[in-house]
Amino acid sequence: MTQSRWSGTKDLTPAQRREGLVERTGLDAADLTALDPADGLSVDAADVLIENVIGVMGVPVGLATNVIVDGEGVLVPMATEEPSVVAAASNAARWAHGAGGFHTSSTGPVMQAQIQVVDVADPQAAKSRILERRDELIAAANEVDPILVKLGGGCLDIEPRLVDTAAGVHVVVHLVVDVRDAMGANAVNSMAERTSDLIAEIAGGTARLRILTNLADRRLVRARAVFPADALGGPEVVDRMLEAAAFAEADPYRAATHNKGIMNGISAVVLATGNDTRAVESGCHAYASTTGRYTSLSHFEKNADGDLEVTLEVPMPVGLVGGATRSNPVAQANVKIIGAESADRLARVITAVGLAQNAAAVRALATEGIQRGHMTLHARTVAVAAGAQGDEVTEVAARMVAQGTVRSDAAEEALAILRSERA
Template sequence: MTSLNGKPSSLIPDFDKLSIDERLRHVERFAGLSEEDMQQLRAPSNLDRELANHMIENMVATIAIPVGVATGLRIDGEEFLVPMATEESWIISAVGNAAQACHDTGGFTTSASGSCMIAQVQLLGLTNPHSARIAILEKRNEIAAECAACDPTLTRFGGGFHDLEVRILGEGADAMVVVHLIIDCRDAMGANTVNTMAERIAPKLQAWTGGRPALRILSNLADRRLVRARATWIPEALGGEAVRDAILEAYRFAEVDPYRAVTNNKGIMNCVSAVVLATGNDTRAVEAAAHGYAAASGRIRSLTKWEVAPDGALAGSIELPMPVGLVGGAVKIHPTARALVAILGVKSAEHLGRIIAAIGLAANFAALKALSTHGIQKDFMAHHARNFAIGAGATGDEIDLVARSLVERRSISTAAAEQVLAEVRKSR
């Protein structure tokens, strides 16, 4: 089955019922993977011990996380299979189901604000912070030149220094001047780049103002690097207008109550972080940025917005910071991350970020629909039953036998799994 633009469709019937090798063959055909990529994905261990030893200090072992692919994603008119690295049950199939429900009505539309990060330099001990602020702003061209000298390659590719901001925080003896170097990082996440620029410019700032440089570090509140996605689901794909309205009621709960909002956003980040991890990016940076952005108004709110379109469809949108890259860091040196990026076929960090935004929106749709209808436990625990079976000691075909029995009995616990496993083995 092919899409309108000639690319294979990401809709793969019964993908979850295929063997691992069969799934990999589908992915290989869809993404046009090389034999090297396929060998890496089939390897018992995805990370060479010596490479791991050079990635971190005190390395003693590597830990494998399952990687699945979400199917049915139509994003900006293109078909995608999206790799997700996670130990969490249910979320990959949930994303695929959400994507399939809006696939025939256009899927997801995405956009981005840019690829800028902020480097902060804190200046202390100034008795004239307002004059110092103006003096720094007067040096904009010199600051731009210093930043360009830090990374000529980035500048050559159209990145580098983008803008300058100077803020005054506090009053009197407690006042501090905080300089923001706004740097276009292009296809890099940018932490090392902006930190280097902050370190380089700090002595200059001291010479110009007399202030004492203190912290010189990036900000992870990446609000100059936003990604957005939107989609609509017709009532027929939801199960009717009553389901649509129930989803809206669940969303409003997250908008007005911080206790619900935190959990709502955690569900979004379950899936966002799974793609970030699969592509070798920094999950902690993305998590920090997203949760900080959700609380930017002074009270944490949902990262998504839900409303009714003029034709009665459910319209959802999401906006969140996305400090991810395709050059530098683990994304370049981890061979499995490179192979998983190849599945996506993205050529820029911005494109990767926009796909991740669509995944976040799909995740929230799936969670709100489950919560507002039959409850999350029915879907989650049915998948999680396998984990309880494995934890009880089940192996091979015993795992599915025990899991099915647990779901049928509606009793999913370690004790129940141990009892069912004993019964299975006794019957053989």
């Protein structure tokens, strides 16, 4: 079983962290070689993944520690360019560690495709005709991917809707599909294209768009964690965090930034595992608006013991088969580190990290402010941009933080002084 509790990681070198990762997960060292750029995604491999390839771009991959999801320890790779994200998720996971970590549930790997039918003379009657031939349409959809059906997935239902648009009433038919361990875009899109002509014939109209919806509200994952008041800094901190969360629920301007903090965690793991960050992000933000008003994706409450309890519910369309998850060696290595044997398990881990990131950000905002911790870590990036190398990076960053000025000119000045001192 993975030992997710890991202190002192910030003081180790990348090589030492990989060695510790092997010890804690039981993986072979060879499983992690792709995390070294020299052995990661090559230009030749990238050339078959997308068009007009000219190279590859590296993104730092950090390791979120202390995470427990449904009783199992997990170390979580996060691909992000933003300082403080990995540290924040690890800290929040540590606060929840003693209370059992993160508890999750899901609705299963169900995606939907939409077939838009226009020029229908009798939309209400067309809806009824489609439902009358539901079984026939499900069978036609499942002929597209017999392997998916054999694995226990496939089209589960047909749901026609009437959508009143500026161009008239459209009959929009949803194919509800269990995609198993795939993200599912290819499967549902193929089913939509194969069945669209038959659906249009039944409706008495013309098929237009045939594509999945990224509002994956049949593929929800929920995460919950208890953060003891003592771990957060006391009852006053809990109350301040509740005030901050209430602000996010009530005001879309605050909610946009609040949810961005959630996505800092979610998108970093989605990217690290080769999944589609844009699909997940669009689905989550759309889900935040389903009440007719954009609001917070998470909810903060004080439980009977006075501790903070946070819940998060989001669409999470991620997979383990197909796409970059299988073709990018770095993504493969990161999936092995997480140890997820199903797309559902991966989705639960990702959601837990999003909750952790959110809790850490809200605590920072409610106490010392976001800049203190963020700028301390950002100072290292600024130091590197100013030309600092090796141990100069840490020293230049420390001098800027001590002065309270983290800027390129301050970094250049600190670096010049440091080098004159060492001359």
